[in-house]
Amino acid sequence: MPAAELLFDPHFLPLPAAQTLLAELRGSIAWKHEPIRLFGREVMQPRLTAWHGDAGASYRYSGLQLQPQPWTPALLRLRQQVEAAAGARFNSVLLNLYRSGQDSMGWHADDEPELGPEPVIASVTLGATRNFRLKPRDPQHTAHGPVTLPLTTGSLLLMRGPTQRHWLHALPKTARPVGPRLNLTFRLVR
Numbered sequence: 001m002p003a004a005e006l007l008f009d010p011h012f013l014p015l016p017a018a019q020t021l022l023a024e025l026r027g028s029i030a031w032k033h034e035p036i037r038l039f040g041r042e043v044m045q046p047r048l049t050a051w052h053g054d055a056g057a058s059y060r061y062s063g064l065q066l067q068p069q070p071w072t073p074a075l076l077r078l079r080q081q082v083e084a085a086a087g088a089r090f091n092s093v094l095l096n097l098y099r100s101g102q103d104s105m106g107w108h109a110d111d112e113p114e115l116g117p118e119p120v121i122a123s124v125t126l127g128a129t130r131n132f133r134l135k136p137r138d139p140q141h142t143a144h145g146p147v148t149l150p151l152t153t154g155s156l157l158l159m160r161g162p163t164q165r166h167w168l169h170a171l172p173k174t175a176r177p178v179g180p181r182l183n184l185t186f187r188l189v190r
């Protein structure tokens with residue numbers, strides 16, 4: 001993948017730890033079902049979300065101004081492990097809960113100005129395996145994509161360097177019967 005920097009550790013968390021953390025976060029996080037503005041219309045996001053982080057790490061996302069909830073002990077513990085693996089600091093985390101194969105995320109880049117020019121995004125997956133897709137932004141480079149990366153439970157995906165500038169990513173729906181999947185993306189908001 002030209003102009004991308006991706007690192008993938010399928011065994012970042014041992015399976016029992018991933019299972020325990022999934023159950024704990026599903027039950028303890030105050031999940032929200034939020035609208036987004038799409039082409040001037042309000043539509044509900046096809047997933048549940050939560051945003052946790054340092055006070056002051058507020059963030060605009062898909063037309064929403066998100067104020068972070070405080071860190072929970074489980075999220076702080078995970079942040080510490082992710083920071084050690086990534087060799088980077090994070091002050092916030094966006095949580096997405098895909099309840100079934102009908103929940104999804106459309107094509108986008110994590111390129112909000114408050115993330116800076118070359119953000120490090122650390123993505124932890126818990127639960128069902130879903131296909132993460134990446135494609136070049138430049139239509140002239142479509143031969144390089146889309147690339148499909150099945151994100152398995154306990155895995156850690158790092159996106160860094162020029163990735164967000166040159167690539168879009170998405171999590172499409174699937175007709176396969178799949179259980180819930182929880183994804184956490186750790187970010188540094190400036």
Ligand SMILES: O=C(O)CCC(=O)C(=O)O
Pocket residue numbers: 094096105110123132151169170171183185
């Ligand atoms: O669920 C995923 O793997 C992707 C999440 C994502 O792209 C985001 O939160 O910006």
Ligand SMILES: [Fe+2]
Pocket residue numbers: 108109110169
């Ligand atoms: Fe993203």
